[in-house]
Amino acid sequence: MKYSAKVMDHFSNPRNVGTIENADGVGEVGNPACGDIMRFYISVRDGRIEDVKFQTFGCGAAIAVSSMISEMARGKTLEEASRISNRDVADALDGLPANKLHCSNLGADALQAAIRDYYARNGDSAKRRAQMPPVPEKRRQESCKCPYCDIEVPRGAPFCKKCGAKI
Protein backbone atom coordinates (compact mmCIF):
# COMPACT_ATOMS: atom_id res chain seq x y z
CA MET A 1 0.00 0.00 0.00
CA LYS A 2 1.71 3.12 -1.22
CA TYR A 3 0.66 6.74 -0.88
CA SER A 4 1.33 9.36 -3.56
CA ALA A 5 4.04 11.98 -3.01
CA LYS A 6 1.30 14.57 -2.53
CA VAL A 7 -0.38 12.52 0.19
CA MET A 8 2.95 12.10 1.97
CA ASP A 9 3.62 15.83 1.69
CA HIS A 10 0.27 16.80 3.20
CA PHE A 11 0.59 14.06 5.82
CA SER A 12 4.05 15.07 6.97
CA ASN A 13 3.42 18.84 6.74
CA PRO A 14 -0.29 19.24 7.27
CA ARG A 15 -1.65 22.73 6.57
CA ASN A 16 -4.15 24.50 8.82
CA VAL A 17 -3.99 22.17 11.83
CA GLY A 18 -5.62 23.59 14.92
CA THR A 19 -8.82 25.17 16.16
CA ILE A 20 -10.51 28.55 15.73
CA GLU A 21 -11.68 30.31 18.88
CA ASN A 22 -15.27 31.44 18.41
CA ALA A 23 -15.55 29.71 15.03
CA ASP A 24 -18.62 30.48 12.93
CA GLY A 25 -19.14 26.82 12.17
CA VAL A 26 -17.83 23.51 13.55
CA GLY A 27 -18.43 20.07 12.05
CA GLU A 28 -17.27 16.59 12.98
CA VAL A 29 -17.58 13.25 11.21
CA GLY A 30 -16.33 9.70 11.87
CA ASN A 31 -15.87 7.79 15.09
CA PRO A 32 -12.82 6.43 16.87
CA ALA A 33 -13.82 2.78 16.52
CA CYS A 34 -13.58 3.13 12.73
CA GLY A 35 -10.21 4.77 13.11
CA ASP A 36 -10.97 8.23 11.71
CA ILE A 37 -12.40 11.43 13.18
CA MET A 38 -12.23 14.81 11.47
CA ARG A 39 -13.34 18.07 13.03
CA PHE A 40 -13.42 21.26 10.98
CA TYR A 41 -13.65 24.85 12.17
CA ILE A 42 -14.54 27.70 9.77
CA SER A 43 -14.78 31.45 10.10
CA VAL A 44 -17.00 33.13 7.52
CA ARG A 45 -16.99 36.68 6.25
CA ASP A 46 -19.29 38.04 3.56
CA GLY A 47 -20.31 34.53 2.55
CA ARG A 48 -16.71 33.42 2.08
CA ILE A 49 -14.61 31.01 4.13
CA GLU A 50 -11.99 33.33 5.55
CA ASP A 51 -10.20 30.80 7.71
CA VAL A 52 -10.37 27.05 8.17
CA LYS A 53 -8.67 24.79 10.70
CA PHE A 54 -8.98 21.11 11.47
CA GLN A 55 -8.18 18.40 13.99
CA THR A 56 -7.93 14.82 12.81
CA PHE A 57 -7.46 11.44 14.47
CA GLY A 58 -6.66 8.89 11.82
CA CYS A 59 -4.32 7.27 9.34
CA GLY A 60 -1.99 9.02 6.94
CA ALA A 61 -4.73 9.35 4.32
CA ALA A 62 -7.15 10.94 6.78
CA ILE A 63 -4.62 13.58 7.79
CA ALA A 64 -3.63 14.35 4.17
CA VAL A 65 -7.28 14.60 3.12
CA SER A 66 -8.02 17.05 5.94
CA SER A 67 -5.04 19.19 5.03
CA MET A 68 -5.82 19.21 1.31
CA ILE A 69 -9.46 20.21 1.66
CA SER A 70 -8.59 22.93 4.17
CA GLU A 71 -6.42 24.50 1.46
CA MET A 72 -9.07 24.01 -1.21
CA ALA A 73 -11.80 25.60 0.89
CA ARG A 74 -9.99 28.70 2.05
CA GLY A 75 -11.25 31.85 0.27
CA LYS A 76 -14.12 30.05 -1.45
CA THR A 77 -17.76 31.10 -1.05
CA LEU A 78 -19.86 28.76 1.09
CA GLU A 79 -21.62 27.56 -2.07
CA GLU A 80 -18.35 26.83 -3.82
CA ALA A 81 -16.87 25.12 -0.78
CA SER A 82 -19.89 22.92 -0.25
CA ARG A 83 -19.57 21.67 -3.83
CA ILE A 84 -16.10 20.19 -3.15
CA SER A 85 -16.58 16.43 -3.15
CA ASN A 86 -14.55 13.68 -1.54
CA ARG A 87 -13.63 12.60 -5.07
CA ASP A 88 -12.23 16.11 -5.81
CA VAL A 89 -10.03 15.87 -2.71
CA ALA A 90 -8.76 12.40 -3.65
CA ASP A 91 -7.98 13.65 -7.19
CA ALA A 92 -6.15 16.70 -5.85
CA LEU A 93 -3.99 14.30 -3.81
CA ASP A 94 -3.16 12.31 -6.97
CA GLY A 95 -5.37 9.49 -5.78
CA LEU A 96 -5.70 7.37 -2.65
CA PRO A 97 -5.27 3.59 -2.23
CA ALA A 98 -8.55 1.84 -3.03
CA ASN A 99 -9.09 0.59 0.51
CA LYS A 100 -8.78 4.15 1.84
CA LEU A 101 -10.93 5.83 -0.79
CA HIS A 102 -14.17 5.56 1.12
CA CYS A 103 -13.13 4.94 4.68
CA SER A 104 -10.63 7.74 5.31
CA ASN A 105 -11.84 10.18 2.69
CA LEU A 106 -14.29 12.12 4.83
CA GLY A 107 -12.88 15.62 4.38
CA ALA A 108 -15.73 16.97 2.26
CA ASP A 109 -18.26 15.52 4.68
CA ALA A 110 -16.56 17.22 7.62
CA LEU A 111 -16.32 20.56 5.83
CA GLN A 112 -19.96 20.40 4.81
CA ALA A 113 -20.92 19.57 8.39
CA ALA A 114 -19.15 22.78 9.47
CA ILE A 115 -20.96 24.78 6.76
CA ARG A 116 -24.30 23.31 7.80
CA ASP A 117 -23.49 24.26 11.39
CA TYR A 118 -22.83 27.83 10.22
CA TYR A 119 -26.21 27.96 8.46
CA ALA A 120 -27.96 26.50 11.47
CA ARG A 121 -26.40 29.05 13.82
CA ASN A 122 -27.25 31.95 11.55
CA GLY A 123 -30.83 30.82 11.01
CA ASP A 124 -30.38 30.93 7.29
CA SER A 125 -33.28 30.39 4.97
CA ALA A 126 -34.31 27.03 3.65
CA LYS A 127 -33.32 28.36 0.26
CA ARG A 128 -29.67 28.42 1.26
CA ARG A 129 -29.91 24.96 2.66
CA ALA A 130 -31.48 23.74 -0.56
CA GLN A 131 -28.28 24.67 -2.35
CA MET A 132 -26.28 22.35 -0.13
CA PRO A 133 -25.44 18.97 -1.57
CA PRO A 134 -27.41 16.07 -0.12
CA VAL A 135 -26.50 14.93 3.37
CA PRO A 136 -23.12 13.29 2.98
CA GLU A 137 -23.91 10.34 5.21
CA LYS A 138 -26.41 9.19 2.58
CA ARG A 139 -23.96 9.64 -0.25
CA ARG A 140 -21.37 7.64 1.58
CA GLN A 141 -23.75 4.76 2.00
CA GLU A 142 -23.83 4.03 -1.72
CA SER A 143 -20.77 1.86 -1.98
CA CYS A 144 -17.49 0.86 -0.40
CA LYS A 145 -14.43 -1.15 -1.46
CA CYS A 146 -13.89 -4.62 -0.11
CA PRO A 147 -10.62 -4.33 1.83
CA TYR A 148 -9.53 -7.82 0.75
CA CYS A 149 -10.08 -7.86 -3.00
CA ASP A 150 -10.64 -4.19 -3.81
CA ILE A 151 -13.95 -4.56 -5.65
CA GLU A 152 -16.93 -2.24 -5.11
CA VAL A 153 -19.56 -3.60 -2.76
CA PRO A 154 -22.79 -1.88 -1.69
CA ARG A 155 -22.49 0.04 1.54
CA GLY A 156 -23.97 -1.94 4.40
CA ALA A 157 -23.53 -5.30 2.65
CA PRO A 158 -22.71 -7.94 5.26
CA PHE A 159 -20.03 -9.60 3.13
CA CYS A 160 -18.12 -9.15 -0.12
CA LYS A 161 -19.89 -10.83 -3.05
CA LYS A 162 -16.56 -11.78 -4.66
CA CYS A 163 -14.41 -13.16 -1.87
CA GLY A 164 -17.03 -13.71 0.82
CA ALA A 165 -15.08 -11.77 3.46
CA LYS A 166 -17.15 -10.21 6.21
CA ILE A 167 -17.33 -6.42 5.97
Next chain:
Amino acid sequence: MDHVAAAPLLPEVLEAMMPYFREHFGNPSSMHGVGEKAEEALTQARSQVAELIHARSPGEIVFTSCGTESNNFALKGVALAYQNKGRHIVVSSVEHFSIMHAVKTLEKMGFQVTHLPVDGTGRVDPDEVDRAITPQTILVSVMHGNNEVGTLQPIAEIGRITRAKGVLLHTDAVATAGVIPVDVEALQADLLSLSANAFYGPKGAAALYVRKGVRIHPLLDGGIQENGRRAGTENVPAIVGMGVAAEIALREMDNRIAWARKLQKRLQEGILERIPHVVPLGHPVERLPQIVSVLVEYVEGESMLLFLDMENIQIASGSACISRSLKVSHVMLAMGIDAALAQGSLLFSLGKDNTEEQVDRVLEVLPPIVQRLRDMSPLYKKAARTFRSSSDAGSAGPDPRRNRS
Protein backbone atom coordinates in the same frame (compact mmCIF):
# COMPACT_ATOMS: atom_id res chain seq x y z
CA MET B 1 11.82 -4.09 14.40
CA ASP B 2 9.15 -6.10 12.61
CA HIS B 3 10.73 -9.54 12.86
CA VAL B 4 7.48 -11.31 13.64
CA ALA B 5 6.30 -10.57 10.07
CA ALA B 6 9.56 -11.78 8.51
CA ALA B 7 13.06 -12.31 9.83
CA PRO B 8 16.10 -11.84 7.57
CA LEU B 9 17.65 -14.98 6.15
CA LEU B 10 20.90 -16.03 7.83
CA PRO B 11 23.85 -16.01 5.38
CA GLU B 12 24.88 -19.54 6.35
CA VAL B 13 21.30 -20.69 5.66
CA LEU B 14 21.37 -19.18 2.18
CA GLU B 15 24.72 -20.82 1.54
CA ALA B 16 23.38 -24.22 2.54
CA MET B 17 20.40 -23.72 0.22
CA MET B 18 22.33 -22.66 -2.89
CA PRO B 19 23.56 -26.12 -4.04
CA TYR B 20 19.95 -27.32 -4.08
CA PHE B 21 19.06 -24.71 -6.67
CA ARG B 22 22.06 -25.66 -8.82
CA GLU B 23 23.83 -29.03 -8.84
CA HIS B 24 21.45 -30.92 -6.51
CA PHE B 25 18.29 -29.78 -8.27
CA GLY B 26 16.78 -33.29 -8.36
CA ASN B 27 13.32 -34.44 -7.42
CA PRO B 28 13.53 -36.39 -4.15
CA SER B 29 11.07 -38.96 -5.53
CA SER B 30 13.32 -39.88 -8.48
CA MET B 31 15.24 -43.14 -8.33
CA HIS B 32 18.49 -41.84 -9.82
CA GLY B 33 21.48 -40.29 -8.09
CA VAL B 34 20.50 -36.64 -8.54
CA GLY B 35 17.15 -37.32 -6.92
CA GLU B 36 18.76 -39.33 -4.16
CA LYS B 37 20.89 -36.36 -3.19
CA ALA B 38 17.74 -34.30 -2.69
CA GLU B 39 16.11 -37.12 -0.74
CA GLU B 40 19.10 -37.24 1.60
CA ALA B 41 18.83 -33.50 2.15
CA LEU B 42 15.17 -33.84 3.13
CA THR B 43 16.01 -36.59 5.60
CA GLN B 44 18.63 -34.44 7.25
CA ALA B 45 16.35 -31.39 7.44
CA ARG B 46 13.60 -33.55 8.94
CA SER B 47 15.95 -34.63 11.73
CA GLN B 48 17.08 -31.06 12.37
CA VAL B 49 13.49 -29.82 12.65
CA ALA B 50 12.47 -32.79 14.81
CA GLU B 51 15.31 -31.97 17.18
CA LEU B 52 14.26 -28.33 17.45
CA ILE B 53 10.88 -29.32 18.93
CA HIS B 54 12.10 -32.52 20.62
CA ALA B 55 9.98 -34.81 18.50
CA ARG B 56 10.70 -38.49 19.15
CA SER B 57 11.06 -39.38 15.49
CA PRO B 58 11.79 -37.37 12.30
CA GLY B 59 8.86 -39.26 10.74
CA GLU B 60 6.55 -37.08 12.82
CA ILE B 61 7.54 -33.98 10.79
CA VAL B 62 5.52 -33.14 7.67
CA PHE B 63 6.94 -30.31 5.58
CA THR B 64 4.50 -27.71 4.26
CA SER B 65 4.77 -24.39 2.44
CA CYS B 66 3.93 -21.94 5.26
CA GLY B 67 2.53 -21.64 8.77
CA THR B 68 -0.92 -21.02 7.35
CA GLU B 69 -0.83 -24.33 5.50
CA SER B 70 0.32 -26.15 8.65
CA ASN B 71 -2.58 -24.70 10.63
CA ASN B 72 -5.14 -25.47 7.93
CA PHE B 73 -3.71 -28.96 7.56
CA ALA B 74 -3.89 -29.64 11.31
CA LEU B 75 -7.50 -28.52 11.69
CA LYS B 76 -9.03 -29.77 8.47
CA GLY B 77 -6.87 -32.89 8.33
CA VAL B 78 -7.84 -33.98 11.85
CA ALA B 79 -11.49 -32.96 11.36
CA LEU B 80 -11.78 -35.12 8.24
CA ALA B 81 -9.92 -38.07 9.76
CA TYR B 82 -11.90 -38.10 13.02
CA GLN B 83 -15.35 -36.91 11.91
CA ASN B 84 -16.87 -40.29 12.67
CA LYS B 85 -15.74 -39.96 16.29
CA GLY B 86 -17.20 -36.47 16.72
CA ARG B 87 -17.69 -33.11 15.05
CA HIS B 88 -16.79 -30.59 17.77
CA ILE B 89 -13.62 -28.46 17.81
CA VAL B 90 -12.41 -26.03 20.49
CA VAL B 91 -10.19 -23.02 19.65
CA SER B 92 -9.19 -19.87 21.52
CA SER B 93 -10.48 -16.47 20.43
CA VAL B 94 -6.98 -15.05 19.88
CA GLU B 95 -5.79 -17.48 17.20
CA HIS B 96 -4.14 -16.46 13.95
CA PHE B 97 -6.51 -15.99 10.99
CA SER B 98 -5.31 -19.27 9.48
CA ILE B 99 -7.04 -20.98 12.43
CA MET B 100 -10.00 -18.59 12.74
CA HIS B 101 -10.88 -18.85 9.06
CA ALA B 102 -10.17 -22.58 8.84
CA VAL B 103 -12.72 -23.29 11.58
CA LYS B 104 -15.23 -21.07 9.75
CA THR B 105 -14.87 -23.37 6.75
CA LEU B 106 -15.30 -26.38 9.03
CA GLU B 107 -18.45 -24.82 10.49
CA LYS B 108 -19.85 -24.59 6.98
CA MET B 109 -19.09 -28.30 6.61
CA GLY B 110 -21.19 -29.03 9.70
CA PHE B 111 -18.59 -29.05 12.45
CA GLN B 112 -19.33 -27.27 15.71
CA VAL B 113 -16.77 -24.85 17.04
CA THR B 114 -16.35 -23.35 20.51
CA HIS B 115 -14.25 -20.20 20.87
CA LEU B 116 -12.62 -19.92 24.30
CA PRO B 117 -12.49 -16.49 25.94
CA VAL B 118 -9.22 -14.97 27.16
CA ASP B 119 -8.43 -12.68 30.08
CA GLY B 120 -7.12 -9.12 29.83
CA THR B 121 -3.59 -10.39 29.17
CA GLY B 122 -4.77 -12.63 26.35
CA ARG B 123 -4.47 -15.92 28.24
CA VAL B 124 -6.82 -18.89 28.08
CA ASP B 125 -7.93 -20.42 31.39
CA PRO B 126 -7.26 -24.21 31.23
CA ASP B 127 -10.44 -24.78 33.27
CA GLU B 128 -12.37 -23.25 30.37
CA VAL B 129 -10.85 -25.88 28.07
CA ASP B 130 -11.96 -28.56 30.51
CA ARG B 131 -15.50 -27.20 30.54
CA ALA B 132 -15.68 -26.80 26.76
CA ILE B 133 -14.80 -30.42 25.96
CA THR B 134 -17.82 -32.62 25.22
CA PRO B 135 -18.01 -36.29 24.21
CA GLN B 136 -18.22 -34.96 20.64
CA THR B 137 -14.93 -33.03 20.87
CA ILE B 138 -12.13 -34.32 18.63
CA LEU B 139 -9.62 -31.47 18.73
CA VAL B 140 -8.52 -28.51 20.84
CA SER B 141 -6.33 -25.88 19.16
CA VAL B 142 -4.71 -23.13 21.23
CA MET B 143 -1.73 -21.15 20.01
CA HIS B 144 1.56 -21.37 21.91
CA GLY B 145 2.54 -17.68 21.70
CA ASN B 146 0.56 -14.77 20.31
CA ASN B 147 2.11 -12.81 17.47
CA GLU B 148 0.34 -9.53 18.31
CA VAL B 149 0.73 -9.22 22.08
CA GLY B 150 3.35 -11.89 22.83
CA THR B 151 1.34 -13.71 25.50
CA LEU B 152 2.20 -17.40 26.00
CA GLN B 153 -0.59 -19.87 26.61
CA PRO B 154 -0.53 -22.56 29.33
CA ILE B 155 -0.25 -25.31 26.70
CA ALA B 156 1.25 -27.93 29.05
CA GLU B 157 -1.70 -27.55 31.44
CA ILE B 158 -4.16 -27.71 28.56
CA GLY B 159 -2.25 -30.75 27.27
CA ARG B 160 -2.78 -32.59 30.56
CA ILE B 161 -6.52 -32.02 30.24
CA THR B 162 -6.80 -33.07 26.59
CA ARG B 163 -4.62 -36.12 27.21
CA ALA B 164 -6.78 -37.18 30.15
CA LYS B 165 -9.96 -36.76 28.13
CA GLY B 166 -8.65 -38.46 25.01
CA VAL B 167 -8.93 -35.37 22.82
CA LEU B 168 -6.20 -34.27 20.39
CA LEU B 169 -4.33 -31.03 21.05
CA HIS B 170 -2.92 -28.82 18.29
CA THR B 171 -0.83 -25.74 19.04
CA ASP B 172 0.20 -23.05 16.58
CA ALA B 173 3.84 -22.48 17.53
CA VAL B 174 4.73 -20.35 14.52
CA ALA B 175 5.60 -17.40 16.77
CA THR B 176 7.52 -19.52 19.30
CA ALA B 177 9.28 -22.49 17.65
CA GLY B 178 12.90 -21.58 17.03
CA VAL B 179 12.51 -18.54 19.27
CA ILE B 180 11.95 -20.05 22.72
CA PRO B 181 12.25 -23.71 23.82
CA VAL B 182 9.45 -25.83 22.39
CA ASP B 183 9.17 -29.43 23.52
CA VAL B 184 6.23 -31.43 22.18
CA GLU B 185 6.56 -33.93 25.02
CA ALA B 186 6.49 -31.30 27.76
CA LEU B 187 3.60 -29.51 26.05
CA GLN B 188 1.78 -32.79 25.45
CA ALA B 189 0.86 -31.50 22.02
CA ASP B 190 -0.32 -33.99 19.41
CA LEU B 191 0.09 -31.57 16.52
CA LEU B 192 2.24 -28.45 16.32
CA SER B 193 2.75 -25.88 13.54
CA LEU B 194 6.06 -24.12 12.98
CA SER B 195 7.50 -21.94 10.23
CA ALA B 196 11.07 -21.31 9.08
CA ASN B 197 10.85 -17.55 8.62
CA ALA B 198 10.22 -17.05 12.33
CA PHE B 199 13.79 -18.20 13.03
CA TYR B 200 15.81 -16.68 10.19
CA GLY B 201 15.00 -19.42 7.72
CA PRO B 202 13.53 -18.92 4.24
CA LYS B 203 9.92 -18.21 3.36
CA GLY B 204 8.23 -21.16 1.68
CA ALA B 205 9.21 -23.77 4.25
CA ALA B 206 7.21 -24.74 7.32
CA ALA B 207 6.18 -27.94 9.06
CA LEU B 208 3.46 -29.67 10.97
CA TYR B 209 4.43 -32.04 13.73
CA VAL B 210 2.01 -34.98 13.82
CA ARG B 211 2.52 -37.30 16.77
CA LYS B 212 2.96 -40.95 15.82
CA GLY B 213 -0.42 -42.67 15.84
CA VAL B 214 -2.44 -39.51 15.08
CA ARG B 215 -4.43 -39.87 11.86
CA ILE B 216 -4.58 -36.93 9.49
CA HIS B 217 -6.28 -36.53 6.11
CA PRO B 218 -4.17 -34.77 3.45
CA LEU B 219 -5.14 -31.31 2.24
CA LEU B 220 -3.42 -31.89 -1.08
CA ASP B 221 -4.19 -35.17 -2.83
CA GLY B 222 -1.69 -36.60 -5.26
CA GLY B 223 1.54 -38.54 -4.90
CA ILE B 224 2.97 -40.16 -1.79
CA GLN B 225 5.40 -37.41 -0.80
CA GLU B 226 5.73 -36.77 2.94
CA ASN B 227 4.60 -40.32 3.61
CA GLY B 228 1.33 -39.75 1.78
CA ARG B 229 0.31 -36.85 4.00
CA ARG B 230 1.22 -33.97 1.70
CA ALA B 231 1.37 -34.56 -2.04
CA GLY B 232 3.42 -32.33 -4.33
CA THR B 233 7.10 -32.00 -5.14
CA GLU B 234 8.95 -30.78 -2.07
CA ASN B 235 10.52 -27.31 -2.00
CA VAL B 236 13.93 -28.84 -1.39
CA PRO B 237 16.10 -25.67 -1.14
CA ALA B 238 13.71 -24.02 1.32
CA ILE B 239 13.39 -27.19 3.41
CA VAL B 240 17.19 -27.53 3.54
CA GLY B 241 17.29 -23.89 4.71
CA MET B 242 14.68 -24.59 7.36
CA GLY B 243 16.74 -27.51 8.69
CA VAL B 244 19.92 -25.47 8.95
CA ALA B 245 18.08 -22.51 10.48
CA ALA B 246 16.53 -24.88 13.05
CA GLU B 247 19.90 -26.27 14.02
CA ILE B 248 21.37 -22.78 14.45
CA ALA B 249 18.28 -21.58 16.36
CA LEU B 250 18.63 -24.43 18.83
CA ARG B 251 22.32 -23.73 19.31
CA GLU B 252 21.97 -19.96 19.74
CA MET B 253 18.61 -19.88 21.47
CA ASP B 254 19.79 -18.99 24.99
CA ASN B 255 21.87 -16.08 23.71
CA ARG B 256 19.11 -14.80 21.44
CA ILE B 257 16.56 -14.92 24.27
CA ALA B 258 18.84 -13.11 26.71
CA TRP B 259 19.52 -10.39 24.14
CA ALA B 260 15.85 -10.01 23.21
CA ARG B 261 14.79 -9.77 26.87
CA LYS B 262 17.35 -7.05 27.44
CA LEU B 263 16.14 -4.99 24.47
CA GLN B 264 12.50 -5.69 25.33
CA LYS B 265 12.93 -4.32 28.85
CA ARG B 266 14.81 -1.25 27.63
CA LEU B 267 12.26 -0.48 24.92
CA GLN B 268 9.09 -1.06 26.93
CA GLU B 269 10.27 0.72 30.06
CA GLY B 270 11.60 3.56 27.96
CA ILE B 271 8.31 4.05 26.12
CA LEU B 272 6.25 3.96 29.31
CA GLU B 273 8.63 6.38 30.97
CA ARG B 274 8.69 8.91 28.15
CA ILE B 275 5.15 8.86 26.79
CA PRO B 276 2.11 9.36 29.00
CA HIS B 277 -1.16 7.52 28.29
CA VAL B 278 0.42 4.37 26.91
CA VAL B 279 -0.95 0.94 27.80
CA PRO B 280 1.38 -2.10 27.64
CA LEU B 281 -0.25 -5.25 26.27
CA GLY B 282 0.23 -8.93 26.97
CA HIS B 283 1.08 -10.98 30.01
CA PRO B 284 3.76 -9.33 32.18
CA VAL B 285 5.78 -12.54 32.63
CA GLU B 286 4.43 -15.29 30.41
CA ARG B 287 5.31 -13.78 27.10
CA LEU B 288 7.65 -13.90 24.14
CA PRO B 289 11.01 -12.22 24.77
CA GLN B 290 11.12 -10.26 21.51
CA ILE B 291 7.68 -8.62 21.46
CA VAL B 292 6.81 -5.16 22.74
CA SER B 293 3.15 -4.37 22.11
CA VAL B 294 1.63 -1.13 23.36
CA LEU B 295 -1.43 1.02 22.80
CA VAL B 296 -0.87 4.74 22.41
CA GLU B 297 -4.01 6.61 23.36
CA TYR B 298 -5.58 9.32 21.15
CA VAL B 299 -3.45 8.46 18.12
CA GLU B 300 -4.02 6.09 15.21
CA GLY B 301 -1.35 3.44 14.54
CA GLU B 302 -0.70 3.94 10.83
CA SER B 303 0.19 7.62 11.14
CA MET B 304 2.81 6.72 13.79
CA LEU B 305 4.15 3.97 11.50
CA LEU B 306 4.53 6.37 8.59
CA PHE B 307 6.48 8.90 10.65
CA LEU B 308 8.69 6.13 12.09
CA ASP B 309 9.29 4.79 8.59
CA MET B 310 10.52 8.26 7.57
CA GLU B 311 13.05 7.88 10.39
CA ASN B 312 13.95 4.49 8.89
CA ILE B 313 12.37 2.53 11.75
CA GLN B 314 10.09 -0.26 10.57
CA ILE B 315 7.53 -1.64 12.98
CA ALA B 316 3.91 -2.82 12.80
CA SER B 317 0.49 -1.86 14.09
CA GLY B 318 -1.50 -5.00 14.77
CA SER B 319 -0.64 -8.04 12.70
CA ALA B 320 0.91 -7.78 9.22
CA CYS B 321 -1.46 -10.46 8.02
CA ILE B 322 -4.51 -8.21 8.28
CA SER B 323 -3.16 -4.66 8.19
CA ARG B 324 -4.57 -4.11 4.70
CA SER B 325 -8.06 -4.90 5.89
CA LEU B 326 -7.97 -1.85 8.22
CA LYS B 327 -9.87 -3.77 10.85
CA VAL B 328 -9.37 -3.63 14.56
CA SER B 329 -7.47 -6.69 15.76
CA HIS B 330 -9.71 -9.55 16.90
CA VAL B 331 -7.02 -10.41 19.45
CA MET B 332 -7.34 -7.03 21.17
CA LEU B 333 -11.14 -7.14 21.04
CA ALA B 334 -11.07 -10.61 22.64
CA MET B 335 -8.85 -9.18 25.40
CA GLY B 336 -11.64 -6.72 26.13
CA ILE B 337 -9.83 -3.68 24.75
CA ASP B 338 -11.97 -0.85 23.47
CA ALA B 339 -12.07 -0.72 19.64
CA ALA B 340 -11.09 2.97 19.58
CA LEU B 341 -8.09 2.41 21.82
CA ALA B 342 -6.94 -0.57 19.76
CA GLN B 343 -6.43 1.83 16.82
CA GLY B 344 -3.31 3.12 18.56
CA SER B 345 -1.47 -0.21 18.46
CA LEU B 346 2.31 -0.30 18.06
CA LEU B 347 3.96 -3.69 17.68
CA PHE B 348 7.74 -4.00 17.94
CA SER B 349 9.27 -7.42 17.32
CA LEU B 350 12.97 -7.37 18.04
CA GLY B 351 15.59 -9.46 16.29
CA LYS B 352 19.02 -10.74 17.18
CA ASP B 353 20.67 -8.02 15.09
CA ASN B 354 18.78 -5.12 16.67
CA THR B 355 21.00 -3.04 18.95
CA GLU B 356 20.61 -0.99 22.10
CA GLU B 357 21.44 2.08 19.98
CA GLN B 358 18.48 1.31 17.74
CA VAL B 359 16.20 0.98 20.75
CA ASP B 360 17.46 4.29 22.09
CA ARG B 361 16.82 5.89 18.71
CA VAL B 362 13.17 4.74 18.87
CA LEU B 363 12.92 6.21 22.36
CA GLU B 364 14.28 9.46 21.01
CA VAL B 365 12.09 9.87 17.91
CA LEU B 366 8.82 8.28 19.07
CA PRO B 367 7.76 10.76 21.81
CA PRO B 368 7.78 13.84 19.51
CA ILE B 369 5.90 11.88 16.82
CA VAL B 370 3.22 10.90 19.31
CA GLN B 371 3.02 14.45 20.67
CA ARG B 372 2.70 15.89 17.18
CA LEU B 373 -0.15 13.56 16.29
CA ARG B 374 -1.85 14.11 19.64
CA ASP B 375 -1.74 17.86 19.11
CA MET B 376 -3.59 17.21 15.88
CA SER B 377 -6.11 14.81 17.42
CA PRO B 378 -9.59 16.00 18.43
CA LEU B 379 -9.71 13.19 21.00
CA TYR B 380 -6.62 14.34 22.87
CA LYS B 381 -7.90 17.85 23.48
CA LYS B 382 -11.14 16.50 24.84
CA ALA B 383 -9.32 13.98 26.99
CA ALA B 384 -6.78 16.51 28.24
CA ARG B 385 -9.62 18.65 29.55
CA THR B 386 -11.18 15.72 31.37
CA PHE B 387 -7.90 14.62 32.88
CA ARG B 388 -7.12 18.04 34.29
CA SER B 389 -10.25 18.03 36.33
CA SER B 390 -10.41 14.38 37.29
CA SER B 391 -7.01 12.81 37.81
CA ASP B 392 -3.45 13.42 38.78
CA ALA B 393 -1.00 14.29 36.06
CA GLY B 394 1.08 11.47 34.60
CA SER B 395 -1.39 8.71 35.34
CA ALA B 396 -1.72 6.01 32.71
CA GLY B 397 -5.21 7.19 31.88
CA PRO B 398 -8.41 5.21 32.17
CA ASP B 399 -8.27 1.43 32.27
CA PRO B 400 -8.73 0.36 28.64
CA ARG B 401 -10.36 -2.89 29.51
CA ARG B 402 -14.05 -3.12 29.82
CA ASN B 403 -15.13 -4.78 33.03
CA ARG B 404 -15.25 -8.51 32.58
CA SER B 405 -16.97 -10.66 35.10
